[in-house]
Amino acid sequence: MTLVEGWRLRAVDGPVPESIAGREVDARVPGSTHLDLLEAGLIPDPYLDQNETLLSWMHHTDWRYSTTFQSTSARPGERVDLVFDGIDTVASVHFNGELLGHTANMHRGFRFDVAGLVRDGANELVVNVRSALRHAEELEARLGRRQRAYPHPYNAIRKMACSFGWDWGPDLQTAGIWKPVRLERWDSARLAQVRPLVTVDEDGTGRVEVHVRLDRARDDAYTVVARVGGHEARTTASGESAVLTVLVPQARLWWPAGHGDQPLYELTVTLLDRDNPVDEVRRRVGFRTITVHTEPDEVGTPFTFVVNGKPIFAKGANWIPDDHFLTRITRERIAQRVDQAVGAHMNMLRVWGGGIYESDDFYDVCDERGILVWQDFPFACAFYAEEEPLWSEVEAEARENVARLTSHPSLALWCGNNENLVAYTDWPGWRDSLEGRTWGQAYYTELLPGIVAELDPTRPYAPGSPFSPGTLPPNDPDHGTRHEWAVWNVVDYVHYRDHIPRFCAEFGFQGPPASATVARWIHDEPLTPASPVFLQHQKAVNGDHNLDRGLRPHLPVPGTFADWHWATQLNQARAVALGVEHFRSWWPRTAGALVWQLNDCWPAISWSAVDYEGRAKPLYFALRHAFAPRLLTLQPRDGRWVLVAVNDHDEPWRTVATASRQTFDGEELAGRQLELAVPPRSVAPVELPGELLKPDDQTREVLTVVTGEGTRLCHLFAEDRDVAYDPRPLTGTVQPVDGGYRVEVRATSFARDVALLADRVIPDAVVDEMLVSLPAGASHVFLVRTRSVLEWPDQLAAPEVLTSANGLSAVT
Template sequence: MRETLHGGWRLRAVGGPVPAFLVGRQVPAVVPGSTHLDLMAADLIPDPYLDRNEAALTWMHRVDWQYATVFQAQAPRLDERVELVFDGIDTIATVELNGDVLGHTANMHRGYRFDVSESLRDGANDLTVTLSSALAHAEQMEAQLGWRQRAYPHPYNAIRKMACSFGWDWGPDLQTAGIWKPVRLERWDTARLAQVRPLVTVDAGGTGRVDVHLELDRATDRDYTAVVAVGDREERVAVTGDIAHVTVLVPDARLWWPVGYGEQPLYELTITLLADGEPVDVARRRVGFRTVTVDTEPDETGAPFTFVVNGKRVFAKGANWIPDDHFLTRITPERLQRRIDQAVDANMNMLRVWGGGIYETDDFYDACDERGVMVWQDFPFACAFYAEEEPLRGEVEAEARENITRLVARPSLVLWNGNNENLPAYTDWGWQESLQGRSWGLGYYTELLPKLVDELDPTRPYAPGSPYSPGDLPPNDAHYGTRHEWDVWNALDYSHYRDHIPRFCAEFGFQGPPTWATLTRSIHDQPLTPTSPAFLLHQKADDGNGKLHRGLQPHLPVPDDFEQWHWATQLNQARAVAFGIEHFRSWSPRTAGALVWQLNDCWPVTSWSAVDSDERPKPLYYAIKHAFAPRLLTVQPRQGRPTLVAINDHDQPWTGTVRATRQTFDGDPLATAELPLSVPPRSTALLDLADDLLKPADPKSEVLIATASGADVHHLFAEDRDLGYDPAPFVATVTPAAGGYRIDVQATSYVRDLALLADKIAPDAVVDDMLVSLAAGQSHCFFVRTTASLHSPSTLVRLDVLRCANMAAAPR
């Protein structure tokens, strides 16, 4: 029997720099939840996501807290086992029941079970969870184990807690505390399924195989039988000890495929434990049959990093994933589904769960399983050196064992990865000398974690880190393994993405502010400028605004007006990332993956995200959607001249004709050509462009446009700031439509990157597309979805709402 214990909790501050307004005070607490959320609900602290409130709440870093509740129960019967189970506590806790100390916790990434057979009593039971300051504990562990270098000030590498809880270059420094996952009382007088580990494979002949490894926790000795059913197939085995192995074969299993490669059939897996023929426990999973490997065999260029699913090579199109809200318990299954749907709608097939966050919840993997989104899963190590001694080592092994076992059956999970950027931190960042012989985590990444994956989950590959190159090579070598590309953004113009042809680019990105509605909801500076106090607090990157300015300057004028600066920097972010994606895809199959940093945000901030923390897509989102389109035309340099590259990410060949025209901004054709197009499935093809298409008479007022069966590319001959755009190149009309509004745009001159910033008019408004370029005479229809009934629909075509690059190049 399982009974959740989520009611009646109270919270109080019990130690540290407790402010006067909290001394002796209790407030209602929500479990699962966190201290910040409870104090906000009691109107005792402001929302830390707004204005400069984050900085006003740093006192919470060193406060100790106590959660307490009273629950009714019966004392254990003879031969009955009773355990108190916490699926997750954040982070340093002492758990007491009726005054008895049950135990201590020191790891946010794992669960804990406490035997309460001697403490539980009939009637009312007092349960308390006392949380010590995570920062104080981390500092204590650092003093005990020795100082180790990290990317940010707090010693997040000395505690097993979400690293970005201590602040990151896109995240707040709030250092949450709380009971962040369910808590319950479990009791049984026979046995329970203590562990269920299904290994799912596919035999060469197409038979699906589910090898279920079971562990029992017995209260009494009985005749136990495990019954395992997969769909309509069933097998059973007598359990004579505490472990058992049951194999179920599914002939002609339907294969699970990444989105865009096939369907995602899922089979129900049910494990029933019988005692003397009667069911006493049951566990359920959903499984999908597929094989996955990563091809790393050396070739003439170096060594690839190519995912192979069901024998088919897959180009990974995707993004890095961070926790979708810094307050994790606010993330609902529905929110995760919306976010994964946004990824799929942007033509992504992979998300990398980054190592500075968490092992995601089951709801996240459910959504990915159902939608065919491959998951690259980092172990939680990021941008730091980590001690390999106790007590940290034992916690690392415990959390890895628990989470490998929890996620082993997930068809979406295609890679375990040892860490984020800790290998180049050792070899390339100048940190090595600071170690003075101390351990730094290498043993985790090359010994402990691969050993555990091999033991518990031999069905999928493991990589020691990201970036990673084999042997003695620098981890970020472009010719081998995986690469992170951060010279662009940190130091170089985005055109320098073309300096390298990585085998797999696992991180690259460029910053931009959140959408206007999100920005103005969360920041209220008067006046609002790039250097106003609250705006700067929501810009966490080192010299972030300086990099935005320097990244913008070669391409577009840097506006003085904040609203125009907001649009220009969002546009430049979109341009930069799309430039990188198109370069990487153009080199497929040599390059086999491009994962943008990052899909999402955890609070309102200027960051690298495509979707901001209020769930609104930024212009970058639409640029990614276009650049990851299954069929793409792009102009890339090859052998010293611009070349048309056609990319076909379909299982069918792409055939037809490419029509190419060099024309004036006014629409007058100057040179035309028709090129035969024949691109095999999952391939690229290079098409030569004649000199008359590539040599403009007036580079400032001409454009090359190539189109083929719905795909097009617009190639300009100078940067926007040097082009002779018409600053008012279109006319537009608005018509009410079911669910929103239709906006029809007619180009009177060349229009580049037309965007409709509908959230400026209605906070819930979302446009179906953005960054659309039009030749003179062409038209486009946008649809804005909103529940708002606009008094004046014409506001949707105001110059600050319906914008294009022409306006950014010639700011008003």
């Protein structure tokens, strides 16, 4: 019986405004206090303008959730459990006036025996949710303060760290019953845990070793039956656990996106009491093997994912919760976001350690799409006490979630934390501040790897990200994984090339969200990069300064907000694409590039490729190009430029490329045909003749390399701010088509990074492509999907919509 109806909410303590004090409102479960008050019209939308600051009183407020439901008393021998899959976060649970227990962990579920309390007729359930901030402050006072990256003591409570604010997210500190609540009744036994460990034998036989744990109301002998793909195994369970193995001959292998198909098999586990089914659990499994290659080589220590015996270059991004209010995240929304990742040729998402263990929907969708999941345990940018009560809570949440996720073929790695190891070794003053106190090391080196080894030995574990083995600095570029943040914080983006990491698990550059997203959520008058509401949605320290610092070496200084918006979006795309192409050009030495970040949790100026409204920023299209299975990129090698051809296909890449150095007006000054022969899943450097790389006038020439199938490279000899672009090189013709518009664009002079910013005139517009560079005389067709009908379709060809890097030179 799922308890979703009849819930009521009211504030019971704290600095509650008079307009809300004493009020009781309808509540959604699963849900949160903010969303209930918003639905009742008692608070403004927390994401709009500066409303976030108006709601800080909720940080210190306690709440009461209550409901009444009809039920019956327990029969003799019947078990009745009240089950919470997740409470956010500190709560006391009362049932028919009796205290059942306390909770202080958002990342786990709770089960209470209410057989002696449930009664015929009306039953009352009350959940008192206490201020998580006050609880964390009290626990920190008892256990000792430990360093963290942000002001609130998020490291003193087992709650989503970014709920307390981050450098891309709001400080709203959610509270509520965030996962389902139900009453479970049973009188024989139930499947308390089903934990399939899926491997593949050398002869291709799929092996599903099913570990089952039972809860019993009676001490009978039960039969457990497991079925996969028409094959079956059964055993008698006389105790609390059982293990049975189903073999599937010639199992079809599950592959990451871009490497093969993703066949999924249904696993059904049935519990029988004298041949009568009393419980059943269904999972989907996929047959694959996964390891991480870390054997030292001549350079250092690699970090290469190996799936089904095949080394994989991990192309992907970091994932944060897709909405700060987690209960608004639907399976449909997750599918849209993961489909966007697949559409950008990604094959991996890293679930970052300041968020949550994601929902079953997330892993299901990744299973279906072939997206490998790197899963951090929820520790981020802080030191964590190892004393009670935190140790037991961490152990309980880890055991529950590791067991929950074993069936998913997409799950590729368990990782102990985000940046806590490098904080200990490298961040100034952090280690000294401990004065002998614990900081979390035992979690990452003892507790968590022990749980993974016990419950999920089919998957690798890494102590943290970044991580280097032994006594090496965690962020050593030659060993293990690396985070590259000097570019955003200190140096220009060309310095991505300073290091050749073995695996770059974080790197990124900021840019604003789409124009329509800004228009909906931010209403400064006038709107500028430094206006108060705009900066309320810029959470990074020195974020506005870094945007301008990163822009000035490359692009003309914009004179209007619209031009600044386009310039910073373009610069974000250029910066990150340069990093991706550099990393890919060094395969197999570099074996992964995970961009920070794919998505947003609210409308923010951030590092995301897709903004909160789901609109793809120019960065998204730059990633689609940079992660393409076949890539041409110009890279510095030993003081000269070399063409690098990257082939991420199982088939060889044999083609003829046309290289041409020409003026912006289209006059060819030098040309050469290049034969490319790149083996499967390989990288090949190609020397270019000197005449292609030595311009007569570096301000008016471009090098293009184009293959017969359309793979293209455009290289300028100077920065955009210094070249002599035609500022208005584009003409566009707009035609209505089914589902939107067709915009044919022609370049009269070389046009770099042509973009159709259609959401500036049609908020729901989705454009199929962006950042297309066109030589003089070339054309390109953009397709715009929209439900809207424009009275004046030619608006889509107006300069503020149909733009390019050239257009910025017109405002210097």
